[in-house]
Amino acid sequence: MSGIVWALLGAAAAVILAGCGSAYGVGVAGQAASGVVTEDPSKFAKVLIMQLLPGTQGIYGLLVAFLTLSKIGILGGGAADISVAPGLLIFAACLPIGIVGLVSGMHQGRTSVAAIGIVAKKPDQFGKAMLFPAMVETYAILALLISILAVSGIQV
Numbered sequence: 001m002s003g004i005v006w007a008l009l010g011a012a013a014a015v016i017l018a019g020c021g022s023a024y025g026v027g028v029a030g031q032a033a034s035g036v037v038t039e040d041p042s043k044f045a046k047v048l049i050m051q052l053l054p055g056t057q058g059i060y061g062l063l064v065a066f067l068t069l070s071k072i073g074i075l076g077g078g079a080a081d082i083s084v085a086p087g088l089l090i091f092a093a094c095l096p097i098g099i100v101g102l103v104s105g106m107h108q109g110r111t112s113v114a115a116i117g118i119v120a121k122k123p124d125q126f127g128k129a130m131l132f133p134a135m136v137e138t139y140a141i142l143a144l145l146i147s148i149l150a151v152s153g154i155q156v
C-alpha cells in the first residue's frame with residue numbers, strides 16, 4: 001500500500017473510532033435524559049448538556065481527520081506523493097484520538113447517565129454532577145493534543 005493510503009486510513013480511523021465512541025455515549029445519555037424529561041420537562045436544558053458532553057470525541061476525531069487531509073493535500077486540491085514511511089507515521093499519529101476517543105466517549109456516556117441521575121433527584125447539584133463526565137473529557141483532550149502535534153510534526 002502507498003503512503004497516501006496509510007494516511008487516509010489514519011484519518012478514517014480517527015473519525016470512525018472517535019465517532020463510534022461519541023455515538024454510543026450520546027445514545028446512552030440520551031436514553032437516560034429522555035426518562036428524566038418524561039418525568040420533569042423543566043430539567044430538559046440540564047440533561048441536554050449532560051447528553052451532549054460525550055459528543056466531543058467525534059468532533060475531535062473529525063478535527064484530526066481534517067488536519068490530516070489538509071496535510072496530505074486532499075483538501076488542497078491535489079494529493080501529495082507520500083512514501084510509505086510518512087504514511088505509516090500519519091496513520092500512527094491518528095490512532096491516539098481514534099482509540100482514546102472510542103473508549104472515553106463510551107465511558108463519558110456512562111458517566112453522563114450517572115450525572116443525569118443526580119440531576120433527576122437533585123437539580124441544584126447540576127454543577128457538581130457535570131464534573132464527573134467532564135473528568136473523562138480530559139483524556140480525550142490529551143489524545144487530541146497528541147494527535148494534532150504528531151500529525152503536524154510529520155514531514156511529507
